[in-house]
Amino acid sequence: MRRAILIAVMLTPAALSAENWPAWRGPHATGVSPEANLPERWSATENVAWQAPLRGAGVSSPVVFGGLVFVTSQEGTGNRREGNHPSLTQGAGGDASGERTLTGAARSDRTRFVVAAFDRATGKRAWEHVMEADGELQGVHDKHNLASPSPVTDGERVYAWFGTGQIVALDMNGKVAWQRHLAKEYGPFNINWGHASSPALYKDALILLCYHSPASYLLSLDAKTGKTRWKADRGKDVISYSTPILVAGGRGAELIVNTSEGVEAHDPDTGERLWHFAEPNRFPIPVPSPHEGILYLTRGYRSGPYMAIKTGGRGDVSKTHVAWHVPTGAPYVPSAVHYNGLFYMAGENGIVNAIDAATGERVWQERIGGIFTASPVAGDGKVYLVSETGETVVLHAGRTPKVLARNTVDGHFVASPAIAGGRLFLRADDKLIAIGR
Numbered sequence: 001m002r003r004a005i006l007i008a009v010m011l012t013p014a015a016l017s018a019e020n021w022p023a024w025r026g027p028h029a030t031g032v033s034p035e036a037n038l039p040e041r042w043s044a045t046e047n048v049a050w051q052a053p054l055r056g057a058g059v060s061s062p063v064v065f066g067g068l069v070f071v072t073s074q075e076g077t078g079n080r081r082e083g084n085h086p087s088l089t090q091g092a093g094g095d096a097s098g099e100r101t102l103t104g105a106a107r108s109d110r111t112r113f114v115v116a117a118f119d120r121a122t123g124k125r126a127w128e129h130v131m132e133a134d135g136e137l138q139g140v141h142d143k144h145n146l147a148s149p150s151p152v153t154d155g156e157r158v159y160a161w162f163g164t165g166q167i168v169a170l171d172m173n174g175k176v177a178w179q180r181h182l183a184k185e186y187g188p189f190n191i192n193w194g195h196a197s198s199p200a201l202y203k204d205a206l207i208l209l210c211y212h213s214p215a216s217y218l219l220s221l222d223a224k225t226g227k228t229r230w231k232a233d234r235g236k237d238v239i240s241y242s243t244p245i246l247v248a249g250g251r252g253a254e255l256i257v258n259t260s261e262g263v264e265a266h267d268p269d270t271g272e273r274l275w276h277f278a279e280p281n282r283f284p285i286p287v288p289s290p291h292e293g294i295l296y297l298t299r300g301y302r303s304g305p306y307m308a309i310k311t312g313g314r315g316d317v318s319k320t321h322v323a324w325h326v327p328t329g330a331p332y333v334p335s336a337v338h339y340n341g342l343f344y345m346a347g348e349n350g351i352v353n354a355i356d357a358a359t360g361e362r363v364w365q366e367r368i369g370g371i372f373t374a375s376p377v378a379g380d381g382k383v384y385l386v387s388e389t390g391e392t393v394v395l396h397a398g399r400t401p402k403v404l405a406r407n408t409v410d411g412h413f414v415a416s417p418a419i420a421g422g423r424l425f426l427r428a429d430d431k432l433i434a435i436g437r
Helices: 002-011 182-186
Strands: 048-053 063-065 068-075 112-119 125-132 157-161 166-171 176-181 200-202 205-211 216-222 228-235 245-249 252-258 262-266 273-278 289-291 294-298 304-310 322-330 337-339 342-346 351-356 362-367 377-379 382-386 391-396 403-408 418-420 423-428 431-435
Touching: 063 418, 068 157, 068 431, 112 157, 112 166, 125 166, 166 182, 176 182, 182 205, 200 245, 200 252, 205 252, 289 337, 304 342, 337 377, 377 418
Parallel strands: none
Antiparallel strands: 048 431, 063 068, 068 112, 112 125, 157 166, 166 176, 200 205, 205 216, 216 228, 245 252, 252 262, 262 273, 289 294, 294 304, 304 322, 337 342, 342 351, 351 362, 377 382, 382 391, 391 403, 418 423, 423 431
């Protein structure tokens, strides 16, 4: 028990306070907040603390630390990938389903990346850092741009990564601590539909997942200086849009990655691969929701598999550490959330499933309505589902489906929300909204 607690503290040493949401899935990479008295009802004119316009547009999630909220965006349109751009809601036109493309991106021949900090209490912009996009602009899907990775912060610096391979570390006043250009150092960021993985923090290191077609590798950087600590190569054509997460495994800390070849765990101190579960997947996007030594996860793609895998394994764990596995029925893009014994999945078709976390059996299934690209978050007995249309469905967390509220604000919402200090922070393509008192 002492060992497990120590490992957990090492994973996010400065982010354990309930007041902070330092990464896109929260302080423990679970999507769950321990806070009480979270907002249940709001509208465009009710229970909104503040709204702040963003420079440019993007779909990265906000992160919160201390008195600041951080968010990234892209100014200028960049490059649209050629060819057909498939929608999530098959069989329905965009106007009929409510699915939209990225909004708020001003047309410009000049592309720049923005890291902005806002006062958490008032929404006033505290500072802004702007950097020129450098190098080839990879083509992306209509629903996002090169500012898709969410920032992460350890309370000393905020780290922002962009789809060109550029990464910058800024202190809490917006001053540059260090920056690097990984595409120039190790090869182009060439992945179908554009890079989306966010950075992860472990002790005093920054972990970056660069699983692209020309070269696939994990990279550990010194968080203070940006210098490389280790690089673990995986060869060509292993891809991932997912974000690595750190968990306390039975034998030590594990770095978990959802890839096109399956699910794998690495030693975060060395990059060595510890275990793997082989299962090919064309578009590995979601991240696991860890809870008490078990990873609850979906793999991505249309009606993909979902499962529970025990940590602490070595080598091929398919016959030793898979608690349960369901081959189909999970959503395409959103990660799921484990909360109070249930595993909640919300898909692009508006259908929500609650799965018994112990057995993998479906407890209930309801057509709630909505288009869910954002991943759900939970806390205070509630599960929050943010639809692209601007409607947030608030569910009562339990074994019987119950909608507590449907709350609508204007905007197109792909980013996952953050919870901190009794407020819900929603990011539309071109604005930031604080919900709550």
